[in-house]
Amino acid sequence: MPSAEFDLFYHSGASEGINTIFKGLAVEAFKQKKKYSFFFSSVDHACVFNLKETLEVFGHEVFYFGVDSQGNFDRNELINKMNERKAEGDSLAFNFTYINNETGIVWPLEEALEIKNKTGAFVHVDAVQLVGKIANWDQLNSGLDSYTFSGHKFGSLKGQGFSFLRKTIVVAPLIIGGSQQSGFRAGTENAAAVYSLKLALEDLKANFNPTELADAKAYIEKNIAALLKEKGEIVGYKNPHRNLNTLFIMLKGLKAEMVSARFDLLGMDVSTGSACSSGVIKENRILMNMGYDKDDSKSGIRFSFSPFMNRNEAEIYLKKIESALSQLLK
Secondary structure (H helix, E strand, O other), X not given: OOOOOEEEEEEOOHHHHHHHHHHHHHHHHHHXXXXXXXXXXXXXXXXXHOOHHHHHXXXXXXXXXXXOOOOOOOHHHHHHHHHHHHHOOOEEEEEEEOEOOOXXXXXXXXXXXXXXXXXXXXXXEEOOOOOOOXXXXXXXXXXXXXXXEEHHHHOOOOOOXXXXXXXXXXXXXXXXXXXXXXXXXXXXXXXXXXHXXXXXXXXXXXXXXXXXXXXXXXXXXXXXXXXXXXXXXXXOOOOOOEOOOEEEEEEOOOOHHHHHHHHHHOOOOOEOOOEOOOOOEOOOHHHHOOOOOHHHHOOEEEEEOOOOOOHHHHHHHHHHHHHHHHHHOO
């Protein structure tokens, strides 16, 4: 984890933590009559992507950069754009999504460090999907400025997260009141939930086997790819940088709600992405920003396997997945 150069503060989860950091930068800069250019990806989590209007209220600008069909972005193009804004006198802030929450695509941390070194930007790392999902998940780079985590993503109690922030970075607190947590977040800390973070991390350190998990996922993925053929695809399948437990598939001509119902009958939970309150499956922003059309974007479903999954369990899961897909793909 980061060195003594960083402060640690607890919060209710990544949405609050990320809002604290980026809104905190915006407010603090506003007080000093300074301007930020914020750079976000078109496939960032909604808690980042939807900050634009709020940040602009304080006189800042938000720029979105795109990705290709495998979830990669053009670093040189982004660096050039950031340096253009820097030349205009803006401070720079960049959100780097280490692992995408829907596709499982990994952006190597070295890329974030290169961007920081070539632009001087403040770099926040959305590390929500990191813990227990890639090898060496506990090795962070102290050359970057901030990391945010949500505990329930790796087994702690819900409603508890934490962020690391470089001590030299000043952000206005999101929640104002008392002086708890050195002023980062007012309010009484949830000690039991914080302790659950410790227990969950210790469990992962003791039992996580990335080689075994990678083998189990590859077994499921290879067989699903053979079953899908031209009727669907595994999102990001050609990208060499993906996590070890997420499988996001797109089924052409099918609605995710129908697919989800089929898996529900087999006792398997799958995610269908965003849905509006009416229950109608909406277009998936992540898939559309990777180049999929509206109809195909409505057919995406995601499997999130346990970080402790082994080959025996993978064989059981595969039988159920094949049973559901064989009926759906007729």
